Amino acid sequence: MTPILEANNLSKTFAGMRAVNDVHIELYPGRVTGIIGPNGAGKTTLVHLLTGHVQPDMGQILFEGQDITRLSADQRVMARVCRTFQVVDIFPRLTVFENVQIARITREAKNLRWFGGAAKEARDAVEAALEEVGMWGFRNRRAEQLSHGQQRRIDLAITLATEPRLCFLDEPTSGVSPKERDQMLELIGRLAAAERTTFVLIEHDMEVIFNLCAHVICMHRGAVLAAGTPDDIRANKEIKEIYLGEEV
Amino acid sequence: MEIYLYQGLVGLTQAMYLWLLAAGLTIAFGVLKVLNFSHGALFMLGAYFALTFYSILGLNFWVSVFLSAACVALIGAVIERFFLRHIYQLELPFQLLLTFGLVLVIDDLVKMAWGRMFLVADVPGFLQGAVWIFGRPFPNYNLFILAVGIGVAIFIWLLFDKTWWGRKVRAAAWSREMSSTLGLDVPRTFTLVFMLAAALAAVGGALSIPMRPASPGLGEAMIVQAFIVTVIGGLGNIRGAFVGAILVGMLTSYSTMLFPLFELFLPYVLMALVLILRPEGILGGR
Amino acid sequence: MGFAVRFLLPIALILGFLVTVPIWGGRYPTYLTIQIMLLVVFALGFNLLLGYTGLLSFGQAGFFAVGAYVSALILLQVPSLLLGIVGGVLAAGLVALVLGYLSVRLTEIYFSMLTLSFGMMIYSLVWRWRAVTGGDDGLTGVPRAPLDLLVVSIDLSDIMNYYYFVLVVTVAAVFLMYRITRSPLGLTLQAIRDSATRAAFVGIPVRRYRLYAFVIAGLYAGLAGAMLAPLERTVTPIYSHWIYSAEPILATLIGGIYVFAGPIVGAVLFIGIKEIIVRLTEHWMIWMGGIVIVLVLGFRGGVVGTILGWLDRDKETARAEEREPEAGE
Numbered sequence: 001m002t003p004i005l006e007a008n009n010l011s012k013t014f015a016g017m018r019a020v021n022d023v024h025i026e027l028y029p030g031r032v033t034g035i036i037g038p039n040g041a042g043k044t045t046l047v048h049l050l051t052g053h054v055q056p057d058m059g060q061i062l063f064e065g066q067d068i069t070r071l072s073a074d075q076r077v078m079a080r081v082c083r084t085f086q087v088v089d090i091f092p093r094l095t096v097f098e099n100v101q102i103a104r105i106t107r108e109a110k111n112l113r114w115f116g117g118a119a120k121e122a123r124d125a126v127e128a129a130l131e132e133v134g135m136w137g138f139r140n141r142r143a144e145q146l147s148h149g150q151q152r153r154i155d156l157a158i159t160l161a162t163e164p165r166l167c168f169l170d171e172p173t174s175g176v177s178p179k180e181r182d183q184m185l186e187l188i189g190r191l192a193a194a195e196r197t198t199f200v201l202i203e204h205d206m207e208v209i210f211n212l213c214a215h216v217i218c219m220h221r222g223a224v225l226a227a228g229t230p231d232d233i234r235a236n237k238e239i240k241e242i243y244l245g246e247e248v
Numbered sequence: 249m250e251i252y253l254y255q256g257l258v259g260l261t262q263a264m265y266l267w268l269l270a271a272g273l274t275i276a277f278g279v280l281k282v283l284n285f286s287h288g289a290l291f292m293l294g295a296y297f298a299l300t301f302y303s304i305l306g307l308n309f310w311v312s313v314f315l316s317a318a319c320v321a322l323i324g325a326v327i328e329r330f331f332l333r334h335i336y337q338l339e340l341p342f343q344l345l346l347t348f349g350l351v352l353v354i355d356d357l358v359k360m361a362w363g364r365m366f367l368v369a370d371v372p373g374f375l376q377g378a379v380w381i382f383g384r385p386f387p388n389y390n391l392f393i394l395a396v397g398i399g400v401a402i403f404i405w406l407l408f409d410k411t412w413w414g415r416k417v418r419a420a421a422w423s424r425e426m427s428s429t430l431g432l433d434v435p436r437t438f439t440l441v442f443m444l445a446a447a448l449a450a451v452g453g454a455l456s457i458p459m460r461p462a463s464p465g466l467g468e469a470m471i472v473q474a475f476i477v478t479v480i481g482g483l484g485n486i487r488g489a490f491v492g493a494i495l496v497g498m499l500t501s502y503s504t505m506l507f508p509l510f511e512l513f514l515p516y517v518l519m520a521l522v523l524i525l526r527p528e529g530i531l532g533g534r
Numbered sequence: 535m536g537f538a539v540r541f542l543l544p545i546a547l548i549l550g551f552l553v554t555v556p557i558w559g560g561r562y563p564t565y566l567t568i569q570i571m572l573l574v575v576f577a578l579g580f581n582l583l584l585g586y587t588g589l590l591s592f593g594q595a596g597f598f599a600v601g602a603y604v605s606a607l608i609l610l611q612v613p614s615l616l617l618g619i620v621g622g623v624l625a626a627g628l629v630a631l632v633l634g635y636l637s638v639r640l641t642e643i644y645f646s647m648l649t650l651s652f653g654m655m656i657y658s659l660v661w662r663w664r665a666v667t668g669g670d671d672g673l674t675g676v677p678r679a680p681l682d683l684l685v686v687s688i689d690l691s692d693i694m695n696y697y698y699f700v701l702v703v704t705v706a707a708v709f710l711m712y713r714i715t716r717s718p719l720g721l722t723l724q725a726i727r728d729s730a731t732r733a734a735f736v737g738i739p740v741r742r743y744r745l746y747a748f749v750i751a752g753l754y755a756g757l758a759g760a761m762l763a764p765l766e767r768t769v770t771p772i773y774s775h776w777i778y779s780a781e782p783i784l785a786t787l788i789g790g791i792y793v794f795a796g797p798i799v800g801a802v803l804f805i806g807i808k809e810i811i812v813r814l815t816e817h818w819m820i821w822m823g824g825i826v827i828v829l830v831l832g833f834r835g836g837v838v839g840t841i842l843g844w845l846d847r848d849k850e851t852a853r854a855e856e857r858e859p860e861a862g863e
Contacts, residue, residue, distance in 0.1 A: 090728075
């Protein structure tokens, strides 16, 4: 099976410190991958590099065979590589409907229509995306008025509306109640099973990792420490040490 | 050949005034994270206060400069405490709008207090006269200004790199929450930092009075130049402010000599070039 | 039926009123209303940048002045109002394209600094280039040329007639801006305003769309300037000074940044307030500065925004009292 994404010799230095150090990574379609590691391990930076938020100092990124290293973030999204952020980042003054709608409008490349008509644009697709995350009832509320958990769901709906083939979720369950966490897991699991999108999760919550991920990558100090199935990771002594005896 | 070197010295002198203003602007932005549009107005206030103390009240020049800096520092404290403090958590446009409102207020206050006259001052006693450099007389006062500029640069470096207070301030700049848990009185520190920034601008203005007339338009003329300096040097980058000020000062000086018609234009051209080729600033990427 | 009453009726009333101003008003009120309409156009363009795209420009007067000077220069050569105005607008748009390309390269803070700087650059250029712009004397004797449409030539030299010309153009400009804000382009700009990062991660090339907004704002500023030249018959450098850039800023802030009608209401209020203040004191800037500070600290929604906020709050309490807990929460 050919990897959907392959990155080689990826490096990034911030203020004299190597945040990502000569990383090689392969992601396979349809397989949910988890990225774990202690704080400062470089997980988020790695995702920044893969999604175009930050340009690498060195290295190459291939997506579906295409070199996307020089593409900007918005270009990568249009190439169907997307992400959510650890701190929820949505459009606060827009309504829930508009939040997802703008993603659809952009996916359909209709942003340049300037003479009215936004209200009815892409209604069906937006409804489908919002129903998927259970937020259709809130469609006319301003996004800033929602709870944190609800905003995370909107975030996911927006990302899905861009029809990604590869989707990075940065700590999607952080800061939500246990009930919302389970809902989120069920949602991601369902979407992953549909196999239209390949998901990659950055997570600290080990239960999430073991529930959803077929493949786990562990990072430490900017480099890949180990990679394998959840069981491999669970058995790995080095990783246990790094997490200082945490229950794995 | 010598005339070019001489003109370079002249430009370097001009750069020092700009440096004092840009340093204040950069410190205020670096720590408080607010771009103070009214910083040029503070420079102007420094000039007007100094003129009042020196030319009108006849006080000693050094006392005048010091008093002027003190007055503007107090005004800075009032600005930070009663206005800036309320906008730290607002979105950027509102922060800028507030400092813009301050520009309007200060500009008119200056007109009300000092009228629209152009006021000038004489070079203080022992600094009069000139030294022969590169075959032409170079005013002693200019040498003094060069010394002050370099002195301030060293002072700032020492303050923020070597002193305990300076490092506290850098911690506050980096993270408000973290530093208040470390026992730093963040609100008071911010006020003090802004007072320092205001004082720097005021000293620049005060020291400029023997060189150019003070006028109500001085504030915005200076702030526009200070913006060019920070774009070239990188916003929030104090070393960039120094380098940028020197570049702009020298460029303006040389263009006055070589292309008088475009003298006002060339700094903009330089800024545009930096924007195209190296947008983060010459020393940017901080 | 509700739509027609809430929307079209007030507009019809306002237009009806505006149409009658020259009849009962006399020369000065007519002149003043033209000033208001020009500021409406100027401020609407400005607010597309600020309220809808989140970019605060301190240099819009530069484009206003380009529109005014180019329009004046054309009219001094060729007595065709249409040519003068179209020329002014296009010139302003072109300058906005060049300066905008440079200004959107960095973050919003830099953008504001750059627009102030570029605006003052235009000011010093206008001031220095005596040969073309007349320096600080400006251009005088600009004719209020006739409007040459294909079959008919309308004489607009009487200010009363010129008023109707400006009214028609202003209504068209307002309508056009309304359509833009309600379009996918408008929504794209608002997304950029709300979160430039997220907008990029939805696939929007943020810099490019900021440039679009900037050019449209420049075109509107140029239109206002181009219509000013035949009105005043004189164009001077003050129109490019940053103090003049403050006019759309103040008008929009007073009326309300996040509402379409904000700049319109604000333009009326601003000119009204300025007329009053100027009669009482020559220091109108300190009052305007004070108003800005008060608005920023307490009334960021402006007049329209604050009123809408009160109405919304009443509606919300009424609705909350009759609402059941939402399913699916």
